[in-house]
Amino acid sequence: NGSGSALNQLSSPKGLHLDSSGNIYIADENNHRVMKWELGAVTGILVAGGNGQGANLNQLYNPMDIDVDSSGNIYIADRANHRIMKWGSTYSDGGTLVAGTGVSGSENNQLYVPYALDLDASGNIYVADYGNARVMKWGSTYSDGGTVVAGGNGQGGGLNQLHAVSGIKVDS
Numbered sequence: 758n759g760s761g762s763a764l765n766q767l768s769s770p771k772g773l774h775l776d777s778s779g780n781i782y783i784a785d786e787n788n789h790r791v792m793k794w795e796l797g798a799v800t801g802i803l804v805a806g807g808n809g810q811g812a813n814l815n816q817l818y819n820p821m822d823i824d825v826d827s828s829g830n831i832y833i834a835d836r837a838n839h840r841i842m843k844w845g846s847t848y849s850d851g852g853t854l855v856a857g858t859g860v861s862g863s864e865n866n867q868l869y870v871p872y873a874l875d876l877d878a879s880g881n882i883y884v885a886d887y888g889n890a891r892v893m894k895w896g897s898t899y900s901d902g903g904t905v906v907a908g909g910n911g912q913g914g915g916l917n918q919l920h921a922v923s924g925i926k927v928d929s
Contacts, residue, residue, distance in 0.1 A: 762788050765800045772822030772834070772873060782831065784820040791823055791833060791844070805831055805844040805852060812838050812859055815851040822873040822885075832882060834871040841874060841882060841895070855899040856882055863889050866902030872923040885922040892925060 758765045768787035775781055779796035782804065790806035806817035818837035825831050829846030832855070841856035857868035869888030876882055880897030883906070891908035908919030 764792075764803065767792065767801075771820070774823050774825050776825055782823050782825055784823050784833065786819050786821065786836075789817045789819065791817070791820060791831060802848075804848045805833060805842070808850075810837075813851075814842075814853070817842065821871070824874055824876045826876055826880065832874055832876060834874045834884065836870055836872060839868045839870065841868070841871060841884060856884060856893070856895045856903060861888065864902070865893070865904065868893065873925045875925050875927045877927045878929060883925050883927050885925040887922050890919045890922060892919070892922060 760766060760768045762768060767783060767785045771784040771786045773781055773783045781794045783792050785792050789810045791804050792801035793804045794801045808816045810818045817833060817835050820833050821836040822834040823831055831844040833842045835842050838859055839857050839861040840854055840859045842852040843855045844852040858866055861869040863869060868884060868886050871884050872887040873885040874882055882895040884893045886893050890912040892906050893903035894906045895903045910917045912920045
């Protein structure tokens with residue numbers, strides 16, 4: 758239905774997730790929200806954000822990618838807020854910060870423009886940390902900061918470097 762902010766429109770859709778029921782979750786970047794489209798629906802359901810651009814726990818700022826765990830929790834790469842947010846399966850009006858601090862940086866507890874994420878079977882979060890040219894891993898408890906698992910040695914073409922990390926997928 759064209760670009761816009763109505764529930765049957767998107768504005769600069771980015772990452773998506775398809776669940777086992779055929780529902781599609783879409784990171785709607787310019788509307789600062791995540792939408793869920795049920796199989797066959799003509800209108801989406803707002804499941805995260807949608808309260809304008811911002812850094813409050815009920816807001817997102819240019820979400821880029823999402824993943825949904827087996828319990829229906831939504832994990833969001835909140836790009837311009839330099840964080841990963843988790844929204845519960847009940848789609849309450851706020852999320853929880855699970856990775857990053859919300860301030861850009863290169864310390865292991867910080868992110869700088871996270872573009873993509875993926876969850877493994879143990880609940881670990883892997884993040885494509887675009888601005889820091891690295892891939893970070895946060896354990897399922899999210900409390901101790903992340904661990905660099907690839908890159909982290911500046912942008913470049915060396916065997917220990919990455920450049921413009923904008924996607925990620927973890928296998929079993």
